[in-house]
Amino acid sequence: MPGKLKAKIVAGRHLPVMDRASDLTDAFVEVKFGNTTFKTDVCPKSLNPQWNSEWFKFEVDDEDLQDEPLQVTVLDHDTYSANDAIGKVYIDIDPLLCNEAASVISGWFPIYDTIHGIRGEINVLVKVELFNDLNRFRQSSCGVKFFCTTSIPRCYRAAMVHGFVEELVVNEDPEYQWIDRIRTPRASNEARQRLISLMSGELQRKIGLKVLEMGGNAVVGYLQCFDLEGESGLVVRAIGTACTLDKLSSGSAPNTATHTHPNTAPASNACNSPSKDGKEPVFGEDLLSSSGPPTPFRALPTSSSSPPPLSPSKPCSRQSSSSDTDLSLTPKTGMGSGGSAGKEAGPLKTLLRQQTQTALEQRGASSSGLLLNAREFPFFTLTSFPPGFLVHVGGVVSARSVKLLDRIHNPALGNTRSYKLLDWNSVTADEPETRDAWWEEIRQEIKSHAKALGCHAVVGYSESTSICEEVCILSASGTAAILNPRYMREGCLDIGIVDHRFEDPSPPSCGFCHIPYDELNMPFPTQLTYCYHCRRQKVPDVLFTTIDLPPEAAVTGKGCLIQARLCRLKKKAQGEVNATAISNLLPFMEYELHTQLMNKLKLRSMNALFGLRIQISIGENMLLGLASATGVYLTALPAPGGIQIAGKTPGDLSNEHHILTIQKRINDTIAKNKEIYQINPPKLFALDPEVFCGTNMELTEEVVGSPIPEPRQRSRLFRSHSESSDEVSELDLSHGKKDAFVLEIDDTDAVEDIHSLLTDATIPTGFNSCNTEIMPGIYNWTSAVQMFTSVRVFRLSNANLTNQGLNKIFTDLCENLLKSFYFKLRSMIPCCLCHLNFTVAVPEEELIQVAVTAVAMTYDKDQTQEKPAEKPITKGCIETEEQLQFPMELCADSSSTNTQLSSKISGVQETTNVSSRVSSLERSSPVPDGRSRSLRSTRGFGGSSVTVVKMTPLSFLPGTRIIKYLGIINMFFIRETTSLREEGGVSGFLHSFIAEVFAMVRAHVAALGGNAVVSYSMKECVFMENPNKNQAQCLINVSGDAVICVRETDQEPVPSNIGQTCTSETDGAT
Amino acid sequence: MAMELDVFVGNTTIMDEEVYQLWLDGYTVSDAVKVRMEGGVMEECEASADVLLSDTMDQYRTFQMCERLLYSPAKLANQLLFQIPPHRQAILIERYYAFDDAFVREVLGKKLSKGTKKDLDDISAKTNVTLKSCRRQFDNFKRVFKVVEELKGPLVENIRQHFLLSDKLARDYAAIVFFANNRFETGKRKLQYLTFQDFAFCAGQLINNWTVGAVDNMVEDMDVDLDKEFLQELKELKILITDKDLLDQHKSLVCTALRGKTKAFNEMEANFKNLSRGLVNIAAKLTNTKDVRDFFIDLVEKTPSCVGQIHGRHQKLYLQNVSRLKRISSPAYFFPCLSPPPPPADAVISAPPVRTFSVFDLSAVIISSLSASLLESSVCKSDL
DSSP states (O other): OOEEEEEEEEEEESOOOOBTTTTBOOEEEEEEETTEEEEOOOBOSOSSOBOOOOOEEEEEOHHHHHHOOEEEEEEEOOSSSOOEEEEEEEEOOGGGGSTTSOSOEEEEEEEEETTTEEEEEEEEEEEEEEOOOOOTTOOOOTTOEEOOOSSOOTTEEEEEEEEEEEEEEEEOOGGGSGGGGTSOHHHHHHHHHHHHHHHHHHHHHHHHHHHHHHTOSEEEEEEEEEEEOGGGOEEEEEEEEEEEEEEOOSSSOHHHHHTSOTTHHHHHOGGGOSOOSSOHHHHHHHHHHTSSOSSGGGHHHHHHHSOOSSOOSSOGGGGGGGSTTSOOOOGGGTSSOGGGGOOSHHHHHHHHHHHHHHHHHHHHHHOOSOEEOOOSSOBOOOSSOOTTSEEEEEEEEEEEEEEEOTTSSOGGGOSOHHHHHHTHHHHHTTHHHHHHHHHHHHHHHHHHHHHHTTOSEEEEEEEEEEEETTEEEEEEEEEEEEEOGGGBOTTSSSSOOOOHHHHSOOOTTTGGGSOOSOSSSOSSOOOOEEOTTTSSSEEOSOEEOSSOOOTTOOEEEEEEEEEEEEEEEOOOOOHHHHHHHHHHHHHHHHHHHHHHHHHHHHHTTOOEEEEEEEEEEEOSSEEEEEEEEEEEEETTSOOOOOEEEEESOTTOHHHHHHHHHHHHHHHHHHHHHHHHTTOOOOHHHHTSHHHHHHHOHHHHHHHHHSSSOOGGGOOOOOOEEOSOTTBOEEOOOOOOSSSSEEEEEOSHHHHHHHHHHHTSOOOOTTEEEOSSSSOTTOOOEEEEEEEEEEEEEEEOOOSSOOHHHHHHHHHHHHHHHHHHHHHHTGGGOSEEEEEEEEEEEOOSTTEEEEEEEEEEEEEOGGGGGGSOSSHHHHHHHHHHHHHHTOTTOOBSSOTTTOHHHHHHHHOHHHHHHHHHHHHHHHHHSSOOGGGGGSOOOOTTOTTOSSOOOEEOSSSOOTTEEEEEEEEEEEEEEEEEESOTTTTTHHHHHHHHHHHHHHHHHHHHHHHTTOSEEEEEEEEEEEEEEEGGGTEEEEEEEEEEEEEEEEETTOSOOOHHHHHHHHHHHHHHHO | OOEEEEEEEESBOOOOHHHHHHHHTTOOHHHHHHHHHHHTHHHHTTOOHHHHHHHHHHHHHHHHHHHHHHTSHHHHHHOSSOBOOHHHHHHHHHHHHOOOHHHHHHHTTSOOSHHHHHTHHHHHHHHTOOHHHHHHHHHHHHHHHHHHHTOBSOHHHHHHHHHTOOHHHHHHHHHHHHHHHHTOOOOSGGGTTOOHHHHHHHHHHHHHHHBGGGTOTTSBTTTTSBOHHHHHHHGGGGHHHHOHHHHHHHHHHHHHHHTTTOTTHHHHHHTHHHHHHHHHHHHHHTTSHHHHHTHHHHHHHSOTTTHHHHHHHHHHHHHHHHHHHTTOOHHHHHHHHHSSSHHHHHHHHHSOHHHHHHHHHHHHHHHTTSOSHHHHHHHHHHHO
């Protein structure tokens, strides 16, 4: 499907002065796509040039359209010497390839230079005309939508969830090429930016192909990461969940869609076939017979396994690009070679898969239920699910593996650098396979952990790496879960899903807590009780998960952010010794992090963690561990017991006294926390002796009376570690058998630990914090939103620090960051910091870097208690039956489009939710008094020409409704300076860089016609400095979904209108 | 905890107005932290000194980055780097261009040159305004001066549009530009009792009535330069001293106009002859640049018999009337007694009655709070 890309350069403004003599600039623009370049005329002597160029037309392959960015370079014309570059703009044209997203890119883009930052702005217009796809063997995947959002996007309905897709692409890092020694830093940075842009385009395209092959039309929860492996190269990898999404139009009620055949749905979906000119009828026969592939694009897998009727215009070797083992480089980039596609395993594997797939599809076609197509890895990157999807949650599964980056791929080459560099092509040729194999290993491990927990799927799945020199830790984690069998097809998953437990649908408010594993054959020791909510099933005493709190879950009180922080010193070492040392330390770190989490959870009197994310970073001489999660009190789970302190030497009187004071402090803290988080477990269950003993403080204090608890009460955390030497440990949820959790004080370390436990600063009144999408206990958001990024680097001054000292420093660093947020955002009170995402790194030997991205959202204080935990639950039970009869109704948020329906489907809670939201809006509309200084950015932005673009790491904006997704934003920037002091030191440098990144994201979104970015995240922030040379460099990678949202109260949103407003707004700027 | 690096960046730029003011006032970060601590902001959110320091640093950095944009405020509205709500942009600009009266009083009428800039440390010491703040204010004056220098059209309007300032502030800047351009001497000890607002008021009157712009509103520098022709014509006022009939006529006209409108009336009436002579003498000399510069000093000094007396009682008069006249300070008295006499005479001589009436009518309304003199001088000018 070739296409015509058209670009027009309109004007520039605020250009920098390039000619000192005249204080003006003679600017012109080069527009480059692929290997074609166009130039505008020179606009002499102006800082606000008007080029108003003709349309520059590029006739290109859609494959290139997906891979390449449009590159706009602004230069200063110089008659006698070389033209000076002012800066560049890279425009990702992917959103234009899907006709459901943006139709035109038009707006002011900041002109960015990697050395000088933003230097003026340029107004560009970009359009794409796609022709019909006649080539069945295409390598492009135009039309597949990508979403960073880890739930079903708000204006879509999931017709099918196909499952896990992954891909990785490897290349050499231009920064480490020999040429880097002779070229300017600017050239090197630009080469890197361009390469990464190319690689992520290619990666997306390949993932898209896999999705098409699976029969989907979208990737949800798309997570793309970079591994800067230094000399051994650059890895760009991505995972996601393939889905078939149907757009919910506000006009047509989802009701009708309910009865639509799942396979016909995609065909009617315009997005799936970018050509609108009635291609469907051709394939209509297939559709009706429902034996063949439902859409033109699904024809691909079948036809590629049999000789194609049309002679392919492309080399056959490129057909199997979907195979995991295929080389991930296209010849275009010059690094890979087509020949490597001839691996034996590749085509075979693909073929097998295709067969199973076809079989599945046929079966799927005969049933009207939602088809869930989990391939070899039943993983889902989603963190929140349509109601009824998630049946049971087992617990967190995680796996880590320590790998040595160097010398892995091709030992024969030796490790002399020059040689390697000369022969890079042969080195990289092996890389994707190596990396693929590594991840494959980890995923297998995760899968088996999930199996051990009696689960057939992993949800909330994510992968990450930490690299230091040549050692790399690969981590993967997720939540083992059982998904609704109605959504699963027989034989699709390994575990026998015909189980008595499924026959008896559990109420949605507690069902997911019920244990999925066999009671008699528990994977780890835990204490089971009957569900405190329905009393029918067993539940564990504590539940850890990586997903978001299901909206229908019954929760008591509010949630809060819980963090476990840990530093471990390590001897400096090289190569294998280093790797071994690290892998030896890992289990201990995980154990300790887990203990801390558990203790802190108990201290807050909560019993479940959501959104758990454990990050372990390696530095040269230390390891950092940071676990963040949102603690909640699940009504269904038993109340957590208190924490008991036990001394080892009972005879010592002073010691005993000491223990008593500590115990007193702990008990006080628990009591206080209960008040803060409003945890008052239902009275009904307080009569239960077991709970009673756990919650009643007086009783616990009595227990303190006896210094030594009975031996059997002493519990140890049980850990299971996989046998494999250098990798993988499973995090389980086990803890003591008794309700009271005993901490043993046997040495000074333990005392320190307890102290650190108690010194966690309390949150100032008016603030809440969580790292999940939804803050349990707050349901009435008002519209003020403030997204922020904060980075801190601490230099350890003391060379001989102990583990304890380090821990203290690290903890203080994190606590101070939080305190600082509370202070800065005090004008927004009452507010909640949501999606607090901490990233730690050890950039240099004595540096600790913490980067945080989060959003502060205001809420209406009066209505905090609006949603009582119990009321909807009983109703919910009744609704369940009905709900399950409509498995197609996987509306992510149909509440806004069709309140009536959603209330019917998802139970009463949704309704209360909606009504409360609306009423809170009504209330808040006459702007609250004290918040005149609040950071609320109103729509419209007065008469200003700049569109306000809101950003949030969440998948929604409170008080608004997303009416259109415009495409994924995935940007990578490098900034470097050789005048660090002049730019205000490292802080000044990074401050302006982050501000510039925000500005560029906003500009791109505005140019797409959007007014917000949801699911925004900063994936990477690599900062390097050399103060002696007055230099610093920073790399930032951000991503998110560009959207158009309207206020929830606005009655009839007309998308086209909105688009026009936006363009006219940008036009107005001209 | 001393951080190697510590930044916080919001999608909507976070700015604390209190910190902004401290920054504008030229406080160092550590001083600003002290002031904030004393201000009790710490209790608000259980913050520690560390938190306060980090916050102050962040904000200072933000302001420094914004400063570049504030040089041409119009840019602030369509720049992309900072997302700042419009009302906040307005506050940023207005505050940035605000100045200390004490400081401006020192540089008023001086050439806005490098030489003056070098003296800023003295001024800083004298006025107790930090050097940093002095520099900002001085640079603001200079920037506004440079921009409006090359523009056509009314001065105040130009300033307001180019720098997006409020009307009040734009008028003040117009006065500063006007004084700087004409280099009126304001620094002499005898003029010390006059505040900036006094001069700004005079400048407003002068701009409206004595400049080229008063007759033709499309010339360059129309509001900045005094109308040479007009100054030339002022010479002819000498007739008001030499011709006894005209003097009497002039006196009666002025008295009619001012009767009951100023407390200094009796004094003025009694001394009218001396007063008139002094003023006409000053007016006649205004063709000389040096004398233009000394205009204000001459007004105080060169009319010793009458102005001196009035001047001597000035403070008292001022105090007596402060409640009634609110905003008016010395010039209100200063001028009605000084400059008004000449023009009406001319009006009598040549102006059509209707015109004269309207002028008096107008002046009658304004005179209680404003100077009648210059208004009338416009009549004089237009008629000559």
